[in-house]
Structures are given as C-alpha cells and as structure tokens.
Amino acid sequence: MNNSHRMASGTPLPNIDQTPAPQTFEAWKQAVLHGTELTLQHTLPASNExxxxxxxxxRYAVLGPGKRVRPLLCHAAGEAVAARCPALNVVAAALEMMHVYSLVHDDLPAMDDDDLRRGRATVHVQYDEAxxxxxxxxxxxxxxxxxxxxxxxxxxxxxxxxxLAIAVSSTGMVGxxxxxxxSIDAELDIAQLEHMHRMKTGALIHASVRMGALCAETTQENLDRLDRYANAIGLAFQIVDDILDATADTATLGKTAGKDAKNHKPTYVSMLGLKRSRQLAQQLGEQAQQALTTLPGRTDPLHGLVDLVINRLH
Amino acid sequence: MNNSHRMASGTPLPNIDQTPAPQTFEAWKQAVLHGTELTLQHTLPASNExxxxxxxxxRYAVLGPGKRVRPLLCHAAGEAVAARCPALNVVAAALEMMHVYSLVHDDLPAMDDDDLRRGRATVHVQYDEAxxxxxxxxxxxxxxxxxxxxxxxxxxxxxxxxxLAIAVSSTGMVGxxxxxxxSIDAELDIAQLEHMHRMKTGALIHASVRMGALCAETTQENLDRLDRYANAIGLAFQIVDDILDATADTATLGKTAGKDAKNHKPTYVSMLGLKRSRQLAQQLGEQAQQALTTLPGRTDPLHGLVDLVINRLH
Structure with missing residues (x-):
C-alpha cells in the first residue's frame, strides 16, 4: 500500500492556484471549474492503470460535462472565510467524486433505472451493471x-x-x-418531503459549504452563518430540480425529464403547484443571501451561486 | 450534521477493554470476538433510526455469524506491537463493516449472484436489490x-x-x-491469479494487520515484519478459500459451494490441483510464522491465526 503523501495516481498533486482573483462571477466560476477539472484529472487513477x-x-463518469455545483459551493464558502485555494481544489474534487458515485448508483436498474445522465449514456448502459x-x-x-x-x-x-462521511451515510445522502x-406511490406530507430532500441532496450540499469553510479553520460564528446559507440553498436547489423535471425537456436537462410524475413520486410541484414552488425557491434564495453578512472574505461568489441555483435552466 | 466526537448512533463509545489478557488462544479469540460484536452493535445506527x-x-448484514478474520488480525497485530485495546476495537469494527459491504455488493445479481451468505439469505434476497x-x-x-x-x-x-481507503479502492479490493x-472463462496464468487475489482479498487483510499495528505508532521495522506476515497469510487465506469451495459442502461453508467450477473461474485448485494447493498454503503459513520474530508484544495470537486460517473448515 502506498502511504506517502501523494495522490493514488502516483505523481505529486499539482499546485493549482488562482492569482490574481478573477473580478466577475463568471470569470471566478470558470477559474474554479478549470481548477476542479485539472484536480479531478490528476486525482483519479489513470485509465491505463x-x-x-x-x-x-x-473517468467517464466523473470527467467532462457536469454543473459542478458542489465544487463551486466549496470554493465560494472557502473564499468567504479566506481559505487557501490549493486545499479547496482537493476538497472540491473529493466532493464531486462522492456526488458522481451517488449518481452512478442512483441510475442503476434496481434504483431509478435511468439511461441518460449529463447528456450521455449512464455508466451501466455505456459499460455494464457490475x-x-x-x-x-x-x-x-x-x-x-x-x-x-x-x-x-x-x-x-x-x-x-x-x-463528508456523515453527509453521505445512512443518516444523510444514502438514507x-x-x-x-x-416514497413511490406513497403519501408524504410537505415536512416529510423536505426531510427526505435534506438527507438526499441537502446533506452533501451542506457539507460542500462547510468543508470549504473548514479548510480555513474559521470561527463557529462564521460556520453558523454558512450553515444557514447552505440549508437554504440546498432546499432551493431541490425545489428547482422538481420544477425543471416538470417543465424542461430531456435535451436541455441532459437527463430524462418528467420522471417524477411518471414514477408517481411526490415533489414540490405535485404538492404545492408550479407557482408556489417558484415562490418558495425565491424565498429560500433570499434567506441564503441574508445569511451572508459580516463574513471576513469575498462573498460575491456565494451570492452569485444563489442566482445560479435559482435561475438555472438544467 | 453531528460533528462532535461521538459515534453516529449518538451515544459515547463504550470503553471495552480486556484485562487481564486471556491466557489461551481460544480465550483470546473469544474476548476479541466479544469486543468486536459489542463495538459493532454500538457503532452501527440503531434499527429504529x-x-x-x-x-x-x-445490522442484519453485519451482526451475528461471521468468522471476523479481519478484526482478529487487527487485534493480534496490534497486541504484537503493544497497541491499546480500545483503539483496536474501533478499528476492527471499521474493518468488518468494510468487509461486509464488499460481501453484500459481491453477492448482488449483477455480480456473483448468490443467495446464501454466512448461513443466511443474502441482503438482496432478504430485503431487495436497491x-x-x-x-x-x-x-x-x-x-x-x-x-x-x-x-x-x-x-x-x-x-x-x-x-483503509487505498486498500478498498480501485487499485485494491474493488479493482x-x-x-x-x-476472469470468468478467461485464461489466467498463476501470476495473474495471484495478482487478482492480492487485490481482491489480500489488500484488506494486509490493511487489517497494518492498521492494528498503526494504532501503536510502531517502528518501520515492525511494520515491515508484519507486512511479510500479512502478505503470506492473505494469499494462504485465498488458497484455502479455493480449496474449501472445491471440497466442502454448502451447509458447512454457509455460502454456496462449488461456485468457482460452475462459473468457470480460474482458482488455485483448478490450476495447481488440490495437493499442490494444500502444500502452497502450508508453505505460506510457515512464511507467516517466520516473519514473527523479535516483535515487542504478545505474538501467540498472530501464530494462532495462521493455524486458524490454514486449517479452517469454512
């Protein structure tokens, strides 16, 4: 077993930094996506190993298309408390690997049985189930x-x-x-639906924000502010997911649209209707923005991510 | 998310110690099995959560029957370098959880498709595939x-x-x-077969020994000795597995016997025959025993485990 302080691929981790800090949200986002992609490329075992x-x-599952919401949240939260970029790149890569593993398993025939993800064949279709x-x-x-x-x-x-381990455990994402x-064909009330989403997608989104901040060993007060931000944006993300499943087409989503209704799954749209779901997502977005006062570092990326999550088209 | 220094079940970890040290190997083994079971009981989330x-x-998958070879190796290696028992109990529980996860996934219909494990229905039979x-x-x-x-x-x-993460990764157990x-229906030579087993079962057995020793923050020389022990006993374990698959019955094994031949999988028995496989297991057992000179702590459990692995009936 290799116990030296190196990545599993055997070469030292590249020191991917971003200086000077990009000025606009879009430039910031592109810099983070680039750093995440390079770190993932480097951290995953080589395809000839x-x-x-x-x-x-x-590598097929992880690299290439993907919104990279969790890496973006990790970097944005880290920068809000002045964490260093090399650590954030590594943590962001770990978060994305964990997220992609959950997608690959959720798409399996015994689970949600889907053949399209991120605009491409799912892993069990492209390769095989095992x-x-x-x-x-x-x-x-x-x-x-x-x-x-x-x-x-x-x-x-x-x-x-x-x-991360708690976030993806049986009391978090997997639970x-x-x-x-x-819940298929089951009668959930809105509190049960929220509880399910706080575990299924909220826990890892919450961990993404917290782990970015933990890189800076910040104060409990700052962690509490970021917790409020994460809770609000995590739920908003899921409500928008429900809205998009009901309103967008498969080509735009890059995954099968209309699945929730077809599978008789309770969603925010089926329980609250489209209009109230949109209002709730907006309210949660405002709550997230309000949590971002008096953080010591740069907060415009965290603000920008609220807009990105609420107004996304896929 | 719960970030305090507590187990996920929410109550503090019990301080399970074993004083005075049991005299015979059998008494030592029973004490370790008891400590492992208590720690697993306590560390897994409660079944009403x-x-x-x-x-x-x-809990169905983990608790109850099981040889607990990895917890035993972890404790024995730890005691050979004077590690403390409370840490060993926790590490041993983590090793057993990881081993059981691999059994549950290996038994899935898309993998080895088995319905019997440890004398009971496999998890996907008892519950369902998802x-x-x-x-x-x-x-x-x-x-x-x-x-x-x-x-x-x-x-x-x-x-x-x-x-542990490297041992169960794509370059270890999962690989x-x-x-x-x-390898089904494939032509492997003996070197390829050994390489496969060193990854599939050897890596976690090797990690079990090393992790016990790491609890004591021991010397590199002691780790090297234990590495040699672990490499030998890991391969011997697999050869005996192949022998048992070919010679024992399903009731004794607690899992389906004769599967390798039925699935046209290459094994030590199919490649070397029964007699030479038994000789090789014995030789490896002797190599393991020879590695155990000049360790600072109690080594009779490590010696006893060689006998247990080589002469086991299931």
Whole structure:
C-alpha cells in the first residue's frame, strides 16, 4: 500500500492556484471549474492503470460535462472565510467524486433505472451493471483517499473526512435515497418531503459549504452563518430540480425529464403547484443571501451561486 | 450534521477493554470476538433510526455469524506491537463493516449472484436489490465515520483512514473484484491469479494487520515484519478459500459451494490441483510464522491465526 503523501495516481498533486482573483462571477466560476477539472484529472487513477476498464469507466463518469455545483459551493464558502485555494481544489474534487458515485448508483436498474445522465449514456448502459456498481464503490473510496491527502493539518483532514462521511451515510445522502425509493406511490406530507430532500441532496450540499469553510479553520460564528446559507440553498436547489423535471425537456436537462410524475413520486410541484414552488425557491434564495453578512472574505461568489441555483435552466 | 466526537448512533463509545489478557488462544479469540460484536452493535445506527429499513438491513448484514478474520488480525497485530485495546476495537469494527459491504455488493445479481451468505439469505434476497446496494454504500461510509472517531491522535486517524481507503479502492479490493468478474472463462496464468487475489482479498487483510499495528505508532521495522506476515497469510487465506469451495459442502461453508467450477473461474485448485494447493498454503503459513520474530508484544495470537486460517473448515 502506498502511504506517502501523494495522490493514488502516483505523481505529486499539482499546485493549482488562482492569482490574481478573477473580478466577475463568471470569470471566478470558470477559474474554479478549470481548477476542479485539472484536480479531478490528476486525482483519479489513470485509465491505463489496472484494471483499465474500471478506471476508464470511473473517468467517464466523473470527467467532462457536469454543473459542478458542489465544487463551486466549496470554493465560494472557502473564499468567504479566506481559505487557501490549493486545499479547496482537493476538497472540491473529493466532493464531486462522492456526488458522481451517488449518481452512478442512483441510475442503476434496481434504483431509478435511468439511461441518460449529463447528456450521455449512464455508466451501466455505456459499460455494464457490475462495472457501474464498482465505479460507485471505488469513487467513494477515492474521495476519502483524496481528503486524506489534502494540504491541510491532520486535525483538519479528520474534520473534513468526518463531515463528508456523515453527509453521505445512512443518516444523510444514502438514507435520503432509501426514503426516496420507498416514497413511490406513497403519501408524504410537505415536512416529510423536505426531510427526505435534506438527507438526499441537502446533506452533501451542506457539507460542500462547510468543508470549504473548514479548510480555513474559521470561527463557529462564521460556520453558523454558512450553515444557514447552505440549508437554504440546498432546499432551493431541490425545489428547482422538481420544477425543471416538470417543465424542461430531456435535451436541455441532459437527463430524462418528467420522471417524477411518471414514477408517481411526490415533489414540490405535485404538492404545492408550479407557482408556489417558484415562490418558495425565491424565498429560500433570499434567506441564503441574508445569511451572508459580516463574513471576513469575498462573498460575491456565494451570492452569485444563489442566482445560479435559482435561475438555472438544467 | 453531528460533528462532535461521538459515534453516529449518538451515544459515547463504550470503553471495552480486556484485562487481564486471556491466557489461551481460544480465550483470546473469544474476548476479541466479544469486543468486536459489542463495538459493532454500538457503532452501527440503531434499527429504529430513520430510515429504519436501511438500518435494520445494515445490522442484519453485519451482526451475528461471521468468522471476523479481519478484526482478529487487527487485534493480534496490534497486541504484537503493544497497541491499546480500545483503539483496536474501533478499528476492527471499521474493518468488518468494510468487509461486509464488499460481501453484500459481491453477492448482488449483477455480480456473483448468490443467495446464501454466512448461513443466511443474502441482503438482496432478504430485503431487495436497491436496499442491498444502499446497505453496502452506507457501510463503507460508516467505516470511515468510525475511524474518524477512533481514540488515537488525528495524525494516526488519517494514517488509518488512508490505509483503509487505498486498500478498498480501485487499485485494491474493488479493482480485484473487477478483475475477478472479467476472469470468468478467461485464461489466467498463476501470476495473474495471484495478482487478482492480492487485490481482491489480500489488500484488506494486509490493511487489517497494518492498521492494528498503526494504532501503536510502531517502528518501520515492525511494520515491515508484519507486512511479510500479512502478505503470506492473505494469499494462504485465498488458497484455502479455493480449496474449501472445491471440497466442502454448502451447509458447512454457509455460502454456496462449488461456485468457482460452475462459473468457470480460474482458482488455485483448478490450476495447481488440490495437493499442490494444500502444500502452497502450508508453505505460506510457515512464511507467516517466520516473519514473527523479535516483535515487542504478545505474538501467540498472530501464530494462532495462521493455524486458524490454514486449517479452517469454512
């Protein structure tokens, strides 16, 4: 086993920094996406490493298209408390690996059974079901390898690892997927629906914000402000997802549209209607913005991400 | 998210110690099995915690029957370098969760498609396929939560987490399963077979020994000795597995016998024959014993485990 302070691919981590800080939100976003992509490229095992088919499938699942909402939130929260960029790139890559593993498993025939994701064939369609299960399993492990090599103190590494592990556990993301699967044809009230979403997508979005901030070892007050931001934007993200599933087409979404209604799944749209769902998303966006007072660093990326999440088209 | 230094179930970790040290190997083994079971009972989320069906299935998979070879190796290696028992119990529980997750996923219809494990219905038979996928996913996360709360220094926690994450990654256990699946009807030579097993089962057995020793922050020389022990016993374990698959019956094994031949999988028995396979297992056992000179702590458990692995009946 390789225990040196290096990435699993065997070469030292590139020092991807972004100086000077880009001025506009769009330039900031492009810089973060570029840093995330380079770090993912570097952190995932090479596609010619044995077993090549597995590594090729892991890279197929992770690299390329993707909104990278969690890496963006991680960087934005980190910059709001003056965290250093090299650590944020590594943490953002771990978050994206974890998110992609959940997509690969959720798309499996025994789960949501979908064949389109990010505008391409899902992993079990492009490869096969066994490979897709193993891709997800390996990406979860790779996320923890990556965090165990983040350029922060050991104490901070453990905080990051614990935060992520709890967020994706049976009381977080995986538990939310379990509830979601059993909600088909079930009568949920709005509180139960919110609880499910806070676990299924909210927990990892929440962790993305917190982990960015943890890189700077910031104050509890700042973490509390970012918690409020994360809770609001996490729920807003899911409501917009429900709205898009009901209103956008498959080509725009890059994944199958109209699935919730077809599967008789309760959603914000089915329970509140389109108009009230849109109002609720807007209100949550305002709550998120209001949480961003008196943070020590740059907050315009966190503000920009509220607009991006609320007004996104896919 | 709960970030305090507590187990996910919300109550403090019990301080399970074993004083005075049991005299015989059998008494030592029973004490370790008892400590492992108590720690697993305590560390897994309660079966009435939401989502209850998922937590019930996780506990069904982990608790109860099981040889607990990895917890035993972890404790034995730790005691050989004078590690403290409370840390070993936690690390051993994390290892067993990780092992069980791999069993649950390997048994899935898309993988080895088996309906019997440890003498009981596999998780996807007892519950359903989606639940089995999520049980495995959640157990992997739970193993990392558990390690992030081990009563050792943060630096040691990170070493343990990195060791386990690399062992179960695409270049370790999951990669080995990928190669194993693609070996059906394939022509492997003995070196390729050994390489596959070193990844599929060897990596986690190796990590079990190393992680026990890492709890004591021991010398590199002691780790090297234990590496040699682990490499030998890991391969011996797999050869005995192949022998048992060919010679024992399903009732004794608690899992389906004769599967390798039925699935046209290359094994030590199919490549070397029974007699030479048994000789090779014995030789590896002797190599493992020879590695155990001049360790500072108690080594009779490590010696006893060689006998247990080589001469086991299931």
């Amino acid at each position: 044995t077993p090549a088919r597995l590594h090729e499938a892991m 490979t897709a299960i193993l891709v997800g399993d390996a990406l979860q492990a790779q996320a923890f390898i990556t965090l165990s090599q983040a350029p922060v103190s050991a104490a901070c590494q453990v905080l990051l690892i614990r935060e 939310g997927q379990m509830i979601d699967l059993s | 939401t989502p209850a069906r998922l937590h019930e299935a996780m 639940t089995a996928i999520l049980v495995g996913d959640a157990l992997q996360a739970q193993a990392f939560i558990t390690l992030s709360q081990a009563p050792v220094s943060a630096a040691c926690q990170v070493l343990l987490i990195r060791e 080995g399963q990928m190669i194993d699946l693609s």
